[in-house]
Amino acid sequence: MQADTLVEQEEKVDAEAPAAPVQQEVAPVPQEEPEVKPAKRTKSTAKKTRTVELTLTVTGTADGEWQADLVHGTKRVVQGLVISAAAVSRAAKELHDDIAGGIDEVIEAARTQHRTRMEELEAELAKVKAALAELSE
Template sequence: MTAAGALTEQDVAAVRKATAAGQPVTVWFTAAAVGVPAGRSAKVSAVGDPADGDFIQVRPAGSRDTMFCSPNELTRTRPPRGAAASAAAGRPEAKRATASASSASPAAARAVPSAPVAVPGPSPAATEAPPAPGPKPAARTGTARGRAARPAGMTVTLEVTVGGEWSVEVRSGTKRVVPAMPVQAADVAAAARSLPSAVAEAIEASLERARQQQRDRVERLRSELDAAQRVLEQLDV
């Protein structure tokens, strides 16, 4: 279900353009955001590929960590100040009003002259009043969100190209915590020595292929350099 005021495709395009130009972009979390309160502000750090699902990287206000969100979890419409406080303040008043209505029923019953048939049972209003308090579903919703916000498993992916260039990516559940970033082959080789032998052997085989490619390239460049040197010497005669 789309949250009210969630980012549209046009909003995402505008945020992407502003972020690429180095301009600060402020967004606010909608009720669909998991693990953060609705209405909290954040700064957009980067906008990735929509195919990733949660592709908008933001840094919540007051935090140094970043997280990835979907357009449905963010809005560019600033929520009115005090809206959340007003909603929270309204609930106790509703409870007090219900309690007053409940207490008024027995008082009204006492005001009526007692009769033998009317004394045994409370009035229908007094019987139905106790189930009235309504904020409990919201509390259950908050508890459900708390369970959903628990940290998911962490996945670290190490990739190497045909040319021997390594990169690493980190995901927490379906959220990409660290985008693919380059890693030095020497660091990969050092880390491989601490891993199980089967993993270390596979990494070492890939590193050896990369070394051989570089050796072949050096030989090829050396041959080209020798040929160029000979031509230069002939031209100097």
């Protein structure tokens, strides 16, 4: 019971004593201003990508003759290099289907033109052979 009486006495004391507001004065703490250092320029550690400018120009004629020119920056590396239509076709297929489609159309047009010319020449050759055969008789 003694514990009960102590708790009751503390409660009576707390109830009787008016709560006084607690005020504490806090002395302002002087803040140190951070030292401002001038920004240093450091070299970037990021890897710089070096670009290479190469310009490859492939030109073809209706006869199916193809040439290539290669320029590195402003320096001409190759000019007027003769290349085969088959090489152009293979290279175009390696690059992209859209490129290959456009080039194959040009190559097919040249084939058609050459076949037509070959048929004309074969017909002319047949006439010449016939004329030669008449002269030999």
